[in-house]
Amino acid sequence: MRKKSTGRSLHSQRAGLAAATALLAGLSAPAPALAQDAARGKALYETHCLTCHYERIHKRDPSRSLVRTLPQLRVEVARRAELTKRRFSVEDLEDIAEYLNQSHYRFGLGPTGARELIYGGELMSAAEREAYRRDLAGAPDAAAEGQVRRQHRERLRQRAHQRGVELSEPAGTLRK
Amino acid sequence: MRPAVVALAGVLLAAGPHVQAAGDAAKGEKLHASCLQCHGTEVYVPPKRKVKTLAALRKETARWGDHYNPAFSKAEIDDLVAYLNRDFYKFP
Numbered sequence: 001m002r003k004k005s006t007g008r009s010l011h012s013q014r015a016g017l018a019a020a021t022a023l024l025a026g027l028s029a030p031a032p033a034l035a036q037d038a039a040r041g042k043a044l045y046e047t048h049c050l051t052c053h054y055e056r057i058h059k060r061d062p063s064r065s066l067v068r069t070l071p072q073l074r075v076e077v078a079r080r081a082e083l084t085k086r087r088f089s090v091e092d093l094e095d096i097a098e099y100l101n102q103s104h105y106r107f108g109l110g111p112t113g114a115r116e117l118i119y120g121g122e123l124m125s126a127a128e129r130e131a132y133r134r135d136l137a138g139a140p141d142a143a144a145e146g147q148v149r150r151q152h153r154e155r156l157r158q159r160a161h162q163r164g165v166e167l168s169e170p171a172g173t174l175r176k
Numbered sequence: 177m178r179p180a181v182v183a184l185a186g187v188l189l190a191a192g193p194h195v196q197a198a199g200d201a202a203k204g205e206k207l208h209a210s211c212l213q214c215h216g217t218e219v220y221v222p223p224k225r226k227v228k229t230l231a232a233l234r235k236e237t238a239r240w241g242d243h244y245n246p247a248f249s250k251a252e253i254d255d256l257v258a259y260l261n262r263d264f265y266k267f268p
Contacts (some may be wrong), residue, residue: 115210115244115245115246115248116244116245117210117213117214117243117244118243118244118245121242121243121244122243126242129242129243129247130247132245133245133246133247136245171213171214173214
């Protein structure tokens with residue numbers, strides 16, 4: 001009888017501890033773990049990640065990218081977070097990964113349907129833009145497409161330099 | 177013959193602005209997401225407005241529309257113009 005009651009009290013103590021832990025977790029992370037908050041991730045990303053690298057590292061050719069799956073993206077975010085020497089919570093890391101997946105990688109999300117602004121389009125003629133669109137559409141795979149894009153960017157950077165103007169990165173609009 | 181030509185011209189002139197306003201603003205608002213990658217809507221309400229007519233708005237929208245891959249179609253430009261005019265420019 002007594003033993004049983006002790007057992008029960010121990011059990012209720014444990015339950016209380018679990019509840020307290022859950023409460024603390026809830027306090028330190030307002031967003032539940034499963035509902036990653038991309039907006040929060042964006043803010044974290046812009047504050048802590050862009051101090052060392054630009055957003056264009058996410059636009060690398062898939063063939064040269066370290067990140068080819070969603071798990072790889074999470075691993076890479078955690079690895080980089082460690083380099084900042086700041087402490088990130090699990091929720092922080094998940095939110096950053098969620099933001100990057102939505103904004104760039106789109107694993108399991110399908111295409112955005114968004115159009116891309118042609119890099120340096122303001123320095124090109126209508127015929128040149130049309131030819132560039134044709135080249136991209138005609139690329140047999142992602143690697144060939146990346147090649148077309150890289151060559152295009154390089155050519156337009158040179159053109160901007162010759163004309164004494166500057167293009168913004170990564171969009172490639174004229175800086176005024 | 178001549179009155180017929182004049183009448184036809186009259187019909188075309190009357191149809192002109194109507195065709196421009198034929199875009200779907202709701203569709204245009206969705207298409208507009210591509211524009212927001214680079215700028216916010218503040219560019220539509222500058223302190224000193226350069227775009228002063230619906231025709232100028234259409235021209236400017238079409239100019240940028242051709243800087244995209246894929247390029248915006250004529251119908252999509254109409255939709256964008258309808259959205260921009262409804263929410264920002266408000267030309268008659």
